[in-house]
Amino acid sequence: MTDPEANSEDSADGESVVRRERFSGGPARAFLSSLSADERIFAADLAVDRAHVVMLTEQEIIGEDTAGEILAALDDVETDGHDALPDGEDVHEAIETAVINRVGPDGGRMHTARSRNDEVATCIRYRLRGGVLDLLETVVGARKQLLDVAAEHAETVMPGYTHLQPAQPTTVGHWLCSYESALARDTARLFDAYERINQSPLGGAAFAGTPFDVDRERTAELLGFDGLVENAMDGASARDFLVETTAATTALATTLSGLAEDMVTFANRGHVKVADEYSSTSSIMPQKKNPDTLELVRGRTGDTTAGLNGLLTTLKGLPRAYNRDLQRAGSHAYEAIDSVTASTEVAVGAVVTADWPAEKLEAAASEGFATATGVADRLAQSGIPFRTAHEIVARAGEHEDPGIDEIAAAVEAELGEPLDAVADRAAIEAALDPVESVRMRDSRGGPAPSAVGEHLDRARDSVSEDQTTLDERRASLAAAATRLDSEVSQYV
Known part of the structure; x- marks a missing residue:
């Protein structure tokens, strides 16, 4: 089959043979060019070129001898590196020019059945x-x-914040x-x-x-897609x-x-x-x-x-x-x-x-009456409606650095009964301690050491699963690279 690129004329190193003369000069060339930025995809382009050439050869679109010359030229381009590429609008054009400079017009067959797009x-x-x-x-x-x-x-134990204000111990x-x-x-x-x-x-x-009778699945396989x-x-x-x-x-x-x-x-x-x-x-x-x-x-x-x-x-x-x-x-x-x-x-x-x-x-975890919610929870666990418990603790919080005595006074003012009559005084006093406040919050996902320990077990399992997935993705790409190298070696 005839490839239009096969009619490209040879050129001196450093000059594009892909563009006609009409499009090869002028003040906008540098503006159009992405060659420098394309260094990032230099290796990717070589891999894509190799896979495409292997597929073209397997589909009998180009001959094995031509494929061998092109693939050998690509090896030389890789060895010389991105900085040695001839001028071009982008890395794709520059690599193709470098191949044609080495192989001659038949190097242009590399671009058969594809576009830069x-x-x-x-x-x-x-x-x-x-x-x-x-x-x-x-x-x-x-x-x-x-x-x-x-x-x-x-x-x-450390202080926890909402709105950058002391909130609860964690x-x-x-x-x-x-x-x-x-x-x-x-x-x-x-x-x-x-x-x-x-x-x-x-x-x-x-x-x-x-x-052309291309095999898209084959190039995808060779490139690890x-x-x-x-x-x-x-x-x-x-x-x-x-x-x-x-x-x-x-x-x-x-x-x-x-x-x-x-x-x-x-x-x-x-x-x-x-x-x-x-x-x-x-x-x-x-x-x-x-x-x-x-x-x-x-x-x-x-x-x-x-x-x-x-x-x-x-x-x-x-x-x-x-x-x-x-x-x-x-x-x-x-x-x-x-x-x-x-x-x-x-x-x-x-x-x-x-x-x-x-x-x-x-x-610092107890500053700003940060254990207040724990006290309200303990009062609610004693049978007091939570909203009432909230009001009691808020009343106690009007005092500076409130303790058990201020809470007892607030209970009596709000309920008309002494603290001991409605709740376990020792449990309420313990809730003022940030360590106890944390320990009692043992619901799933909470800060209690027991809850954190359970969370850590689940989180480590998740990390392990993600690492396995990552390893599988890398292994798949490595296997594809090995397949491509093996196929290329048959022609070079």
């Missing part, structure tokens, strides 16, 4: 899935670390488990995104398919997988921002000591120790959120099939993944290396 869409998915798996590896590892520290501090372990739970949902969202990333658009050509983007037009134009990935990554960044903010606030109150490795000092104030890394975790969330908005704005209102606007889409997802991977490592590193002063935390 399906090629770039495949490369983006190929590269992005690896970044998502790397991020997942970091997040799953972070969750393991948080659970380990939570187990160490399951009985370390524990460091319970607080850490709350963030591990959020990271577990972030993990699930990234896995969901991965499933839709890992579908192959290759073989759809520009958007309307091809008259789980299936196909069925519709050729959808395959060329769809970038919703970028939106989903960037949105999931932004959600993760938001989780980390909350974690960072809590740590900054705790450090301000003396509730935690951030390790020196995650702090800095002032250039003028020698006494300062600032949790700067955590502040940057907060700040980077703004970058990721802006990236999501930028991506959505780029995609909004685009007509179907390929538009050059899409050249600007992928960077938002890549940059979000890079940034949030680093933020995850830093935020969790700051937490797991921090010092939690148990005595100071326990003392």
